[in-house]
Amino acid sequence: MYHDVLPEKEVFFDITPQELEAEFRKIQEQGLTPVSMDELVMHLKTGIPLPEKPVLLSFDDGYEGHYLYVYPLLRQFQYPAVFGIYTDKVGKRMGRSSLTWEQLQEMASDPLVTIASHTLSHSDLTQLFGDKLDQELVESKRILETELGVPIRYFVYPEGKFDERVTARVEAAGYQAALIMRNAEGKYAGESEDLMTIERFGMSELEGAIAQANGGLALPVWGDRLVLNAPIELNSITVDDIPLVMVQGGRPVTIHAKSRYRVHEIIAKTNLVAAVDGGFFSLEFLDSNTVIGPVLSQSTQQFVPGKKGENPLLAGRPLVLISPQQVRFVPFDPERHNALAGIQRELGSVTDAFVAAAWLVKDSQPQTAASFGNLYGFDYERDRAFWGIDQQGRPVVGITHAQVDSVRLGQLLSQSGLREAVMLDSGASTDLAFEGRSLGVFEARPVPHVVGLVAPQPGLGCK
Numbered sequence: 262m263y264h265d266v267l268p269e270k271e272v273f274f275d276i277t278p279q280e281l282e283a284e285f286r287k288i289q290e291q292g293l294t295p296v297s298m299d300e301l302v303m304h305l306k307t308g309i310p311l312p313e314k315p316v317l318l319s320f321d322d323g324y325e326g327h328y329l330y331v332y333p334l335l336r337q338f339q340y341p342a343v344f345g346i347y348t349d350k351v352g353k354r355m356g357r358s359s360l361t362w363e364q365l366q367e368m369a370s371d372p373l374v375t376i377a378s379h380t381l382s383h384s385d386l387t388q389l390f391g392d393k394l395d396q397e398l399v400e401s402k403r404i405l406e407t408e409l410g411v412p413i414r415y416f417v418y419p420e421g422k423f424d425e426r427v428t429a430r431v432e433a434a435g436y437q438a439a440l441i442m443r444n445a446e447g448k449y450a451g452e453s454e455d456l457m458t459i460e461r462f463g464m465s466e467l468e469g470a471i472a473q474a475n476g477g478l479a480l481p482v483w484g485d486r487l488v489l490n491a492p493i494e495l496n497s498i499t500v501d502d503i504p505l506v507m508v509q510g511g512r513p514v515t516i517h518a519k520s521r522y523r524v525h526e527i528i529a530k531t532n533l534v535a536a537v538d539g540g541f542f543s544l545e546f547l548d549s550n551t552v553i554g555p556v557l558s559q560s561t562q563q564f565v566p567g568k569k570g571e572n573p574l575l576a577g578r579p580l581v582l583i584s585p586q587q588v589r590f591v592p593f594d595p596e597r598h599n600a601l602a603g604i605q606r607e608l609g610s611v612t613d614a615f616v617a618a619a620w621l622v623k624d625s626q627p628q629t630a631a632s633f634g635n636l637y638g639f640d641y642e643r644d645r646a647f648w649g650i651d652q653q654g655r656p657v658v659g660i661t662h663a664q665v666d667s668v669r670l671g672q673l674l675s676q677s678g679l680r681e682a683v684m685l686d687s688g689a690s691t692d693l694a695f696e697g698r699s700l701g702v703f704e705a706r707p708v709p710h711v712v713g714l715v716a717p718q719p720g721l722g723c724k
């Protein structure tokens with residue numbers, strides 16, 4: 262899935278013509294065969310084999326760059342592709358330049374090109390009902406067929422938003438198949454639930470998808486099993502002689518305080534049941550709330566960018582992203598992630614974000630010493646704080662009641678059932694508050710940031 266292609270990138274999902282050409286060359290060098298939407302759908306319907314290492318190229322939203330740069334490259338490489346067009350935008354000069362009907366007619370008449378409907382207005386279809394919804398599906402199909410003189414058999418959901426009600430209407434409108442997108446990780450088309458929800462990978466996932474298709478490392482496949490309505494429980498366990506105190510359940514939130522306090526003081530007048538000290542912070546001033554790297558919290562609803570000089574040092578560390586429905590840990594990219602728009606691209610309705618120290622457990626695997634790179638003191642034995650997601654999908658905050666190095670901690674947490682865990686500020690800051698009191702073994706250093714858990718509200722069902 263690609264979006265705009267233009268010489269000067271404006272947002273991170275943009276790609277230049279040179280970069281697109283490089284991707285096409287990669288596809289060629291790796292021996293992949295681009296297939297058409299017809300071939301993919303035929304394969305999914307009947308099992309008729311596709312060529313070896315098939316890939317479908319899709320371009321959404323009908324930008325002028327699709328005619329100026331993409332279409333000539335498709336002809337040069339003889340690659341088929343599908344374009345999702347929303348008709349209200351065609352020929353309009355609002356915002357970014359759009360394709361004109363003339364350009365679309367030329368493209369649509371080429372057997373390499375499949376045109377799919379992407380609605381009339383690019384609205385969130387899950388918010389539309391009755392005639393309003395049907396019009397988006399039926400009218401866009403009719404307009405495209407009239408203007409282009411080709412049958413429109415496929416559909417692309419705007420912003421990837423769909424539900425069972427919407428997919429049923431898409432099918433009823435006469436579409437044979439539809440493409441989705443996910444904010445989190447993509448899946449292979451062959452893993453799709455049905456023809457009305459065909460899975461895609463975002464363009465940045467191309468390399469990983471190729472590696473996995475060729476028997477390389479698995480892509481992370483968690484996230485849809487996040488459980489945010491479990492009761493909150495305190496668990497003190499000892500694994501391999503190391504005592505761990507963990508609180509699991511509820512829904513995760515962060516607080517970026519105005520100054521530095523003990524963790525139990527920060528959550529005293531909130532609805533948080535438990536919290537652990539959060540991101541690293543500047544020790545410069547006793548009363549500073551400066552966190553290292555960018556930070557966004559529900560408490561302030563304010564995005565505070567990280568310092569330009571510090572950010573490059575944090576590249577690749579886990580950027581924690583929390584929304585009402587999702588939790589993601591993605592490698593921090595100083596170029597993309599130091600602005601609210603950049604983190605919103607990673608997780609649409611993000612409410613909380615900060616940069617953690619390192620992955621301890623990733624895809625249920627403890628991390629090796631090499632993975633910590635040059636993180637200062639990762640191999641020291643210290644009291645340590647962490648948070649993550651357990652195998653049941655519940656959020657977990659916790660601390661050790663003994664001094665351990667990071668590699669060992671990852672092994673302990675993996676054994677105790679965490680599938681994802683990242684390290685928080687540790688050593689003298691290590692502190693866990695539960696129901697109003699500190700469960701730390703010593704009086705911890707005051708901190709400006711915490712990761713906590715809010716109890717599920719009875720009666721409010723979470724998906």
Ligand SMILES: [Zn+2]
Binds near residue numbers: 383419
């Ligand atoms: Zn779109």
